[in-house]
Structure formats: C-alpha cells, structure tokens
Amino acid sequence: MSDEIRADVFGEEESADSASTGFDVSPKAPREMGSRKGNKVVAVGALVVAAVVLGLVVFNGLNDASMFYYNVDEAVARKPELGEKRFRMQGNVIDGSIKEADGGVTFKIAYGDQVVDVENRGNPPELFSSEIPVIIEGSFVGDEFHSDEIIIRHDNNYDEEHPERIDKAKQDATHRTESKG
Amino acid sequence: MTPSNSASDTATDSAPTGSRSALTSTSSTGSRALGAAALITVALGIVYGLIISPPDAKLGSTVRIIYLHVPTVLAAYLAFIITAVGSAMYLFKKTEFWDLLASSAAEIGVIFFAVTIIDGALWGKVTWGVFWRWEPRLTTSAVLLLMYIGYLAIRALPADPHTRATRSAIVGLVAVVNIPIVHKAVDWWRGIHQGQTVLGTVDPNMAGNQLFAMYMSMLAGILVFVWLLIHRFRVGYLTERTEDVALAEAIEARRLENVGHGG
Amino acid sequence: MTNFYIAAAWVITLGVVGGYALTLVIRGRRLSRLVPAERRRWMADASRDVDADTADATTADFGSVDNIGQSATRSHAAHGGAGGASHV
Structure with a gap:
C-alpha cells in the first residue's frame, strides 16, 4: 500500500x-x-x-454437513448405494463388545434396530466407551464397517465428580442415546 | 494549530507531554474502576475455573476449557450485536460515534471469536478426538469469523471516512445474520457439536462450583469486553483526531504553496 | 496430553486477550500525546481544572457524543482520505 x-x-x-x-x-x-x-x-x-x-x-x-452422518439403521438401508464409499455413521457402542485388536479395536455399534460390526484402525480417543454415542468415519467392507476415526459425541451435560452423580450420568447417557436422532 | 507532526511519522516522537501521566492515556476514572472489576472477576474465574471447581464426571479436567469457550463466544456475540446496532445507527445518523462504536466492537469480536474457535478445537481434540470437522456449528462459525474479518478488511481499504463507514455498516448489518445461524446450527443440521449453551440453558444439571465458575467467567468475559470496547473506541477516536491534524497541516501547506506561486 | 491441551487453551485465551489489551493501552498512550487534551473529553474527570459542563459522565466516558457528531460531518466531507495511509 x-x-x-x-x-x-x-x-x-x-x-x-x-x-x-x-x-x-x-x-x-x-x-x-x-x-x-x-x-x-x-x-x-x-x-x-x-x-x-x-x-x-x-x-x-x-x-x-447437512448429511454429516447416517445413523446405523440408515446406513444399513443405504448400503447398496453407499458401496465402498467413505461416510460417517453414528450409533451407540454396545456394552461389552469392545475388544482390543491388532493395531486397533473392534466393537459393535447399534442404532434403531440395526447392529454393525466395526473394525477400527488406530487407538480410540480417551472418552471412548459404551456410555457415549460415537460417529465413526470409514466404509463398509462386506458386512463389516472399517473405520479409521472415532469421534465422541459429547452433549452439554456437566456433572461434578461425585459418586452419586456418576450413577446419574450413566442413566442420563442411556436416556439420551435413545432419544437423540 | 497544534505542535504535532503529521500522523504517519509521529509514532516515536515525544510531542509535548502532560506532566501527569494520567493525562496521556485512554483511561478515565470510570474505565479504571471497570478495569479493576474486570481483573477481579478474571482472577476469580481463574481460581474457580482451574482450582476450586471439581473435574467433570465424564470429561475430567477437560471441562475447564468450557469456562473459556462460553464466555469468549458470549463476548463475541455481544460485540457483533453492538457492531450491527452501531452500523444501523450510522446509516441513520451518519456520525463518527456510531461508526467508531461499530468498528471497535467488530475488532474485539473477531479476537474473542477467534479465541473461541481455538479453545473449541482444543476441546474437540480432547473430547471428540479431532480438532476440526466441517460439521454445521463449526462450518457456520468459520463463515461468521471470515465475514467479520472481511468487515475489518473493508475498513482497511483506502477510502474517505464516509465511504468507509457506509460500506462497513452494510457489511456489519449483513454479517450479524450469522449469529442466529451459528446458534441454531446444532438444531438444524446433524453434527458433532453439542447443543446450545449460550442463551440456551447452561446445562440444567450443572451445579455447585462448576456453575459458579461458569457464571464467574461469563461475567469476567463481559467486563473485559466492555473495558476493551471503551479503550478501543478511544484509540479509534484519537486516530481520527491525529488524521484531522495531519490533514489540516497538509491543507495549510498547500495553501501557503498556492500563495507562494501567486495562485 | 489432555492437560497440555487444557493449559494451552487457558494460556492462549488469557494471552491473546491480555496482549490485545496491552496493545490498546500502548496505542492509547502514544496517540494521546499527539492530540491536544481539550479534544480528549474523557480526560475531564481526571484533570482538575475542568469546566463543570464537560463532566457529563455518560458522554465523557466515550468522548463527547455531540462533539463527535459535529466534527464528523466536517471530517467526512473534507477528508480525502489522509486516513487511509496511516490507518492500514
């Protein structure tokens, strides 16, 4: 200038x-x-x-972003058109299904009336658990979903760390995963 | 008219200085009192946000980023609303006051909003596992920030004050539309970002020292914002005055020149 | 690592806002030396020998609104844009 x-x-x-x-x-x-x-x-x-x-x-x-993710049931319904395309899928991790695997982790993810087996390459984030819904990024390989990124869906609930509150938080978490679409 | 030099090269000059240093700053009794209050609330915000408030049941200490993220975005929204009001009033009244108010608020808003996004990305890395995704809240936030950077860029373009003020007032009015879009993005589209915090409920279950830390830091954010706004306004006002002085000198020089050449 | 990100957020936030506040104070001091005191109306409350009628608290805080309004008409009309040069 x-x-x-x-x-x-x-x-x-x-x-x-x-x-x-x-x-x-x-x-x-x-x-x-x-x-x-x-x-x-x-x-x-x-x-x-x-x-x-x-x-x-x-x-x-x-x-x-307008279709930032599909829920598990939507993804299963669209499987023919999705093919091996990369997309995001949201759902709840089924309690007890998380297993350490070679170079990553496997688990089952559910939403609506559908359940999908997931094989994730790489370590999941710290907060990964069956209490919080997740969005995974990857694609279908056969009936399995191969992902390489797990995003934790945290909501706007904050609770002080007290024993009695942790129980409540767990209840909240299960409630919310059912109601949110 | 004044013993000052032209505006562009007086930065390092020491023009006649008042013996009382209080006379050569942009502070006043009111702004000093406000500054003291802001510092106290910031200190309390730090103590409560980092030390006294307990870690979150699920998030652990990560929740402490919320005490920054929410107050800064609150201040930024406030700033952009003031920019819109100042812009509208400028188009009505055409006075320097409203132009300066709008532009001062916009600059501070950009700073606060940029900080909000940085804090949010750090929060995202820890909580979601990723710094950034082009999801609705984050995308619309990026657009909002870019628009206000555009506002400041327009003000940096060479133009006479009236043209500059009118142009930026129009942008200032258009850009504020982004706020409700950003705010509602979490409801309108699927994304990662959690629901509304500002203007929505701060989590109704949030309680005790977590809640106090939140409110204290929100108060701190607003007080700091108002303090910054007053000082930024005065700096802008003084900048215009130094330009008046420079212009008067230029005109005077040309007049003498014209006289010298016999017109 | 989590604590690193939390610390980074606090340091960046306080640093950026604090740094910006500091630049404003410095710019304010520098510019104040260039502008005669009678044009800095918020100084009314700090100086001792001030007219009573300039001590209108609300307007003095932002600089006098009326004054700005009057000078704005003139400066907007006459100011070819010497502003642009030093502004950018």
Whole structure:
C-alpha cells in the first residue's frame, strides 16, 4: 500500500472533495488519496473475492454437513448405494463388545434396530466407551464397517465428580442415546 | 494549530507531554474502576475455573476449557450485536460515534471469536478426538469469523471516512445474520457439536462450583469486553483526531504553496 | 496430553486477550500525546481544572457524543482520505 503507487494510479483524477476545502489539494500532493471511483474498483474487487471464497467454504462445508452422518439403521438401508464409499455413521457402542485388536479395536455399534460390526484402525480417543454415542468415519467392507476415526459425541451435560452423580450420568447417557436422532 | 507532526511519522516522537501521566492515556476514572472489576472477576474465574471447581464426571479436567469457550463466544456475540446496532445507527445518523462504536466492537469480536474457535478445537481434540470437522456449528462459525474479518478488511481499504463507514455498516448489518445461524446450527443440521449453551440453558444439571465458575467467567468475559470496547473506541477516536491534524497541516501547506506561486 | 491441551487453551485465551489489551493501552498512550487534551473529553474527570459542563459522565466516558457528531460531518466531507495511509 504505498502512497506513490496510489498517487500514480489515481492522482490525475479530479478530487471529489476539492469543493469543500475551497481549493484543489489532490493532484500534486502524494499523501492525498485519489478519487472515490478508483477506490470503489478496489473495494468491489475485494468484496467479490471475499464472496467467492465464502461461498466455496459454505458450499464445501454444508454440502458435507447437512448429511454429516447416517445413523446405523440408515446406513444399513443405504448400503447398496453407499458401496465402498467413505461416510460417517453414528450409533451407540454396545456394552461389552469392545475388544482390543491388532493395531486397533473392534466393537459393535447399534442404532434403531440395526447392529454393525466395526473394525477400527488406530487407538480410540480417551472418552471412548459404551456410555457415549460415537460417529465413526470409514466404509463398509462386506458386512463389516472399517473405520479409521472415532469421534465422541459429547452433549452439554456437566456433572461434578461425585459418586452419586456418576450413577446419574450413566442413566442420563442411556436416556439420551435413545432419544437423540 | 497544534505542535504535532503529521500522523504517519509521529509514532516515536515525544510531542509535548502532560506532566501527569494520567493525562496521556485512554483511561478515565470510570474505565479504571471497570478495569479493576474486570481483573477481579478474571482472577476469580481463574481460581474457580482451574482450582476450586471439581473435574467433570465424564470429561475430567477437560471441562475447564468450557469456562473459556462460553464466555469468549458470549463476548463475541455481544460485540457483533453492538457492531450491527452501531452500523444501523450510522446509516441513520451518519456520525463518527456510531461508526467508531461499530468498528471497535467488530475488532474485539473477531479476537474473542477467534479465541473461541481455538479453545473449541482444543476441546474437540480432547473430547471428540479431532480438532476440526466441517460439521454445521463449526462450518457456520468459520463463515461468521471470515465475514467479520472481511468487515475489518473493508475498513482497511483506502477510502474517505464516509465511504468507509457506509460500506462497513452494510457489511456489519449483513454479517450479524450469522449469529442466529451459528446458534441454531446444532438444531438444524446433524453434527458433532453439542447443543446450545449460550442463551440456551447452561446445562440444567450443572451445579455447585462448576456453575459458579461458569457464571464467574461469563461475567469476567463481559467486563473485559466492555473495558476493551471503551479503550478501543478511544484509540479509534484519537486516530481520527491525529488524521484531522495531519490533514489540516497538509491543507495549510498547500495553501501557503498556492500563495507562494501567486495562485 | 489432555492437560497440555487444557493449559494451552487457558494460556492462549488469557494471552491473546491480555496482549490485545496491552496493545490498546500502548496505542492509547502514544496517540494521546499527539492530540491536544481539550479534544480528549474523557480526560475531564481526571484533570482538575475542568469546566463543570464537560463532566457529563455518560458522554465523557466515550468522548463527547455531540462533539463527535459535529466534527464528523466536517471530517467526512473534507477528508480525502489522509486516513487511509496511516490507518492500514
């Protein structure tokens, strides 16, 4: 943003402001900026660029996000069309189904009336348990789901760490997994 | 008119300084009192948020990020609403006050909102297992942040004050539409982010020192925001005044030049 | 690792907001030296020899609203944009 450049480009034009100051200040003084017309071109250009970038981000984002995941039962129903495509699947980890495996973990995930076996490569996050619903990223391989990312769906319930509250939290967790869609 | 130099090269200059240092800052009695109150609540927020409040039953200490994430986003929303009000009032009244109020609030809002997103990503890494996904709440938040960065970018474009103020007022009014979208994104689309906290219920089960830490840090966030707003406004006001001085000098120089050349 | 992320969140939040507050104070001090005191109306409450009528608390806090309003018309009309240069 050098003053010299600006003066070269816009300096020759008549200043719109000269009337109010009583004499012409703009053509010779490099510090004065130039016309509004020139500025408008810059501004409109910047706005267009910003709008395009924003549009792309929104499109890329919400296109993905409006169907951010399928529930297990939906995914099973769409299995023919999904094929080996990569997608996200949400469900509840079945209690007692989590087993350490070579290079990862296996478990069963359920939602609605469907259950799917999952083989996950890599270690699950710390909070991974059968108490909190998860979203897994991967694809079907046969009847199994092969995932490489487990996302924990935490909700906005916070409880102080007291023994009697932990029981309640567990109850809440099972409640919520049933009601949320 | 004043013994000051032109605005662009006076940064390091020591123009005549008042003997009382209180006279050469943007603070006033009111802002100092507010600043003291803000510091106290921040200190209490730190003590309660990091030490006194217990870890969460499921999240452990990760819950302590919430005491940052929620207050900062609250302050950011407040800032962007003030920007919208200032923008609307500017279009009505065309006075520098409303333009300065809107732009000051927007800058602070961007800072708070960026911090909110960083805190949220750290929270996400620990809780969800990932820093970021293009899920609805996060995507709309990114759009919101970009729009207000665009607002500040428009203000940085060379333009006369009135054009600049009008342009940015329009953006300031349009961009505020993002807030309800971001806010409702968790209801409208499937995603990872948990339900509303700001303006919704802070978890009704949250209690005791967790709740106190939350409210204390929210109060701290708002007080800090108001303090920042007052000071940012005054800095903006002073910036305009130094430019007035520079302009007056330029005009005076040209006038003398014209006289010298015989017009 | 969890504690690292928590610590990072607190350090970043307090650091960024605190750092921003500091830059505002520094900029405010620098600029205050360049602008005559009578144009910094919030100083009314700090200086001793001040007119009673400038001590209107609400407007003085943000700088005088009326004053800004009047000067704004002039500055918006006459100001070709010397502002742009030092603003960016």
